[in-house]
Amino acid sequence: MTGVISGNGQWAYVAAAYILTALLTGIVLWTSWRAMAKAEKRSDALRAKNRRGDGQ
Amino acid sequence: MHAYANPTRFLAIAKPLTPWLLGLGLLLVLGGAFAGLTMVPGEAKQGETARILYVHVPSAWLGMGGWTSLAVTGLVQLVWRHPLAGIAARAIAVPGMLFTALCLATGSIWGKPTWGTWWEWDGRMTSMLVLLFLYAGFIALTSGDEGQRQGGSLSRGAAIYALVGAINIPIINRSVVWWNSLHQGPSITLGGSSIDKALLWPLGLTVLGFSLLFGAIVLMRMRRIIADNRVAARLRRLADDEEN
Numbered sequence: 554m555t556g557v558i559s560g561n562g563q564w565a566y567v568a569a570a571y572i573l574t575a576l577l578t579g580i581v582l583w584t585s586w587r588a589m590a591k592a593e594k595r596s597d598a599l600r601a602k603n604r605r606g607d608g609q
Numbered sequence: 610m611h612a613y614a615n616p617t618r619f620l621a622i623a624k625p626l627t628p629w630l631l632g633l634g635l636l637l638v639l640g641g642a643f644a645g646l647t648m649v650p651g652e653a654k655q656g657e658t659a660r661i662l663y664v665h666v667p668s669a670w671l672g673m674g675g676w677t678s679l680a681v682t683g684l685v686q687l688v689w690r691h692p693l694a695g696i697a698a699r700a701i702a703v704p705g706m707l708f709t710a711l712c713l714a715t716g717s718i719w720g721k722p723t724w725g726t727w728w729e730w731d732g733r734m735t736s737m738l739v740l741l742f743l744y745a746g747f748i749a750l751t752s753g754d755e756g757q758r759q760g761g762s763l764s765r766g767a768a769i770y771a772l773v774g775a776i777n778i779p780i781i782n783r784s785v786v787w788w789n790s791l792h793q794g795p796s797i798t799l800g801g802s803s804i805d806k807a808l809l810w811p812l813g814l815t816v817l818g819f820s821l822l823f824g825a826i827v828l829m830r831m832r833r834i835i836a837d838n839r840v841a842a843r844l845r846r847l848a849d850d851e852e853n
Contacts, residue, residue: 563657566722570715571642574664578822581707582631585829592836599843 614692616835623828630825637818644811652808661719662804663811666797667819668712672740673778675705675823676771679747680778683771686763693831695762698771699751700830704823706744713737716792724791732784733792736777743774761834 645663652659679701686694716734717727728734750767763771785794796803804812 560656563722566658566718567646567660570661570664570718571646573714573718574668574711577707577711578819581704581826582822585703585826585833589829589833589836592833592840596836596839596843599840603843603847 616693616838619693620832620835623832627825627828627832630821630828634818634821634825637814638822639818641811641814641818644814649808649811655723658719658722659808661715662808663815665712665715665719666812667816668708668715669737670816671819671823672705672709672712672737673781674820675701675708676740676743676774677778679705679771680775683763683768687765687768687772690762692760692762695760695768696831696834697827698747698763698767699761699834700827702744702748702751703830704826706741706748708819708823709737709741709744713741720791726791729791731790731792732788733781733790736781736784739777740774740781743777747771747774760838 641663645660649660651657679698682694682698682701685691686698713734716737720729721727747767747770750770751763754764754767782795784790785792802809
């Protein structure tokens with residue numbers, strides 16, 4: 554083993570890398586999804602309002 | 610290519626594609642991570658820490674791949690003025706920066722138990738840090754600019770910045786060959802891989818999975834920009850109608 558930390562101590566570093574990746578990727582996925590859903594909902598609502606306005 | 614310049618035509622593909630990329634991406638990443646943590650043996654020299662490979666390598670590839678895509682969209686914007694090129698570039702910047710940051714962070718976490726240090730100012734790590742700053746600069750340059758208010762196109766300066774920044778990509782790639790580094794040399798090349806097959810297969814799953822998630826994030830961000838553009842256009846039309 555060439556690493557300076559061996560044995561079970563290594564798992565803490567592995568866990569930290571995976572948790573950080575899951576956390577940051579999850580945050581970007583969630584915020585992107587929420588922003589998209591909100592913008593598309595607003596756009597659809599405005600289009601429906603425009604259509605009702607045109608029909609009157 | 611210009612067939613998809615029309616956002617409606619683009620959305621007809623992007624809307625059904627987004628959940629597929631997201632679902633399949635999550636499945637592959639979870640499967641690859643599970644396999645990498647439980648089904649493969651520890652590496653002979655580095656032990657358990659080598660399992661960080663399955664999140665570190667996809668992050669590095671996507672950080673670099675993201676900027677390559679950014680440079681291509683910058684070129685398409687400059688040469689053909691494709692309306693979706695600027696929108697795509699804006700959508701790529703955040704996930705590109707995310708994966709570059711993850712590459713640096715997971716690499717640092719891997720470095721401590723392996724090399725005995727969190728950070729070393731060598732060619733690979735420094736050029737990757739430069740990439741992170743390039744992404745931050747691009748986001749700062751394009752946030753709230755005139756292009757964002759007018760449909761999402763890139764300014765000439767931002768497109769050139771994306772192209773010039775691409776010089777850093779081959780530097781990152783060759784850094785471990787050009788300079789002495791704590792970082793290992795290239796393990797996976799066009800000629801093959803120096804990683805044992807027993808350790809390699811989960812990497813295929815996580816690379817593909819994270820790439821699909823990257824694609825899903827880009828599509829979501831593009832759809833948001835297009836929806837915002839439509840709202841702005843409708844509000845302008847309503848204001849014009851009220852004036853007349």
